[in-house]
Amino acid sequence: MNNEILLQNTFEKIDRYIKSNSDKGKPLVKFKMPAELTSIIDPEIAEEGITEKEFLDMVDNYLEYSVRTGNKQFLNQLYSGFNFPAFIGEVISTLANTSMYTYEVAPVATVIETEMIRLMNSYVGYSDGDGVFLSGGSNANLVAMFSARNQVFPDGRFDGYDSNLKLKAFINEQAHYSFETAANVLGIGAKNVVKVKADKEGKMIPGELKKEINNAIGKGERPFFVAATCATTLKGAYDPLEEIADICSEHNIWLHADGSFGGSLILSDRHRHLMNGIEKTDSFAWNPHKLMNIPLICSVILVKKRGTLQQNITDINADYIFHDIDQIEDLGKKSIQCGRKVDAVKLWFAWKYFGLKGYRSRIDNSIDMAAFAEKKVMEHPDLELLTPRQSFAVCFRYIPGRETDLNAFNLELRESLRKSGKSIVNYGYIGDTLAIRLITANGELEKSDIDQFFDNLLTEAEKLDSVYKSAASRKLQKSSI
Numbered sequence: 001m002n003n004e005i006l007l008q009n010t011f012e013k014i015d016r017y018i019k020s021n022s023d024k025g026k027p028l029v030k031f032k033m034p035a036e037l038t039s040i041i042d043p044e045i046a047e048e049g050i051t052e053k054e055f056l057d058m059v060d061n062y063l064e065y066s067v068r069t070g071n072k073q074f075l076n077q078l079y080s081g082f083n084f085p086a087f088i089g090e091v092i093s094t095l096a097n098t099s100m101y102t103y104e105v106a107p108v109a110t111v112i113e114t115e116m117i118r119l120m121n122s123y124v125g126y127s128d129g130d131g132v133f134l135s136g137g138s139n140a141n142l143v144a145m146f147s148a149r150n151q152v153f154p155d156g157r158f159d160g161y162d163s164n165l166k167l168k169a170f171i172n173e174q175a176h177y178s179f180e181t182a183a184n185v186l187g188i189g190a191k192n193v194v195k196v197k198a199d200k201e202g203k204m205i206p207g208e209l210k211k212e213i214n215n216a217i218g219k220g221e222r223p224f225f226v227a228a229t230c231a232t233t234l235k236g237a238y239d240p241l242e243e244i245a246d247i248c249s250e251h252n253i254w255l256h257a258d259g260s261f262g263g264s265l266i267l268s269d270r271h272r273h274l275m276n277g278i279e280k281t282d283s284f285a286w287n288p289h290k291l292m293n294i295p296l297i298c299s300v301i302l303v304k305k306r307g308t309l310q311q312n313i314t315d316i317n318a319d320y321i322f323h324d325i326d327q328i329e330d331l332g333k334k335s336i337q338c339g340r341k342v343d344a345v346k347l348w349f350a351w352k353y354f355g356l357k358g359y360r361s362r363i364d365n366s367i368d369m370a371a372f373a374e375k376k377v378m379e380h381p382d383l384e385l386l387t388p389r390q391s392f393a394v395c396f397r398y399i400p401g402r403e404t405d406l407n408a409f410n411l412e413l414r415e416s417l418r419k420s421g422k423s424i425v426n427y428g429y430i431g432d433t434l435a436i437r438l439i440t441a442n443g444e445l446e447k448s449d450i451d452q453f454f455d456n457l458l459t460e461a462e463k464l465d466s467v468y469k470s471a472a473s474r475k476l477q478k479s480s481i
């Protein structure tokens with residue numbers, strides 16, 4: 001194999017791929033069922049290596065059959081968009097391939113991660129805060145709960161968890177499932193995560209939290225952790241931090257804010273008020289890989305008190321790695337990972353490129369696009385808004401002009417839209433009602449992209465309706481014969 005030929009050809013393919021992200025004629029996905037895809041991709045490893053042509057075909061096939069999340073019709077997930085400077089940062093950091101644990105092997109990345117943590121803490125208002133990049137929002141929530149547990153039960157780090165302590169955690173009933181997993185991992189048990197009632201908009205009700213905490217105390221249990229959510233996964237709701245912080249401070253409970261989805265709203269002067277009180281929390285999960293459009297994974301846990309993360313780690317007796325020789329604390333000493341990607345680097349490339357102002361306006365734009373989409377839903381006679389929009393998520397459904405099972409119809413609509421390759425949007429349930437959930441996470445969306453999405457959706461809906469109508473008229477003709 002000639003690696004120079006491979007490199008040159010791969011660069012050309014990358015260039016074509018990036019350009020075609022904005023090609024409206026290109027499907028978002030060439031959908032294949034798993035068996036067919038397996039035969040196209042040929043995932044098995046053979047005894048002999050492959051040829052140059054086969055290698056380049058692998059590149060083509062990977063890009064051809066993957067979902068184009070950089071296309072602006074990818075409105076499915078809480079992440080989307082192609083971020084050019086962050087992509088360059090990812091490539092450069094993979095090229096230099098190092099691990100975050102020590103300054104010795106990652107001097108540049110250590111300086112960069114330290115600055116990113118400082119900057120992010122300055123937005124939150126943690127004046128003596130700290131933080132570390134880690135492998136996703138779920139893990140940020142885990143480290144937050146871990147830190148809270150170690151604060152109330154430091155011996156647990158050595159002795160293991162004592163169930164006589166009866167620790168209880170409290171979350172919004174619509175919070176992310178990672179908190180139950182965290183309680184499971186920490187030996188606290190998912191059953192000991194109390195789901196606090198939310199109001200109609202999806203926000204945790206402070207009075208209900210108070211009630212649940214008092215209930216637990218009455219039963220001799222020990223409330224130790226409350227997680228507020230800064231944008232719930234389905235409705236995009238922001239829990240009222242000020243009121244929740246007052247309750248936590250009254251009972252001396254660790255308050256975590258899960259901003260895995262909506263934490264980046266803190267960058268916006270216009271909308272930051274939804275997170276008023278954030279400086280009163282003890283920890284904050286923030287995922288730049290969602291609303292800042294950094295390539296996955298790029299996640300941070302921030303803590304109010306310096307030293308918290310180091311205390312989580314027991315017995316660093318790894319003198320084969322941490323030599324304390326460079327007049328700087330190795331960042332590996334505050335991480336539960338050993339080897340760790342330099343995810344701060346791609347964020348730094350992007351933040352430098354767009355500037356503080358650029359990111360402010362990207363976040364504002366995402367909110368503006370969600371407001372525009374919500375207005376379109378409200379103004380269209382066949383669309384129904386299922387819950388008032390809170391931030392970046394618009395939950396709605398299509399109402400066909402006939403009696404039908406609306407959940408089944410909207411599920412079919414979402415599926416046929418996905419398989420058409422024109423737009424991809426997700427769905428979830430609000431109570432028993434299936435809601436199509438449009439997410440405007442891509443900071444570069446324009447009104448024309450939202451218009452395009454609704455055109456695609458309505459065209460598919462009309463197609464589904466006409467199939468039904470012609471089947472119904474065939475049935476009618478038959479019965480009249």
Ligand SMILES: Cc1ncc(COP(=O)(O)O)c(C=O)c1O
Pocket residue numbers: 078135136137138139175176178229231232233258259260261287299
């Ligand atoms: C509110 C919330 N918390 C946590 C997570 C988990 O984040 P990650 O996917 O980075 O693990 C998500 C993901 O969608 C989320 O919406």
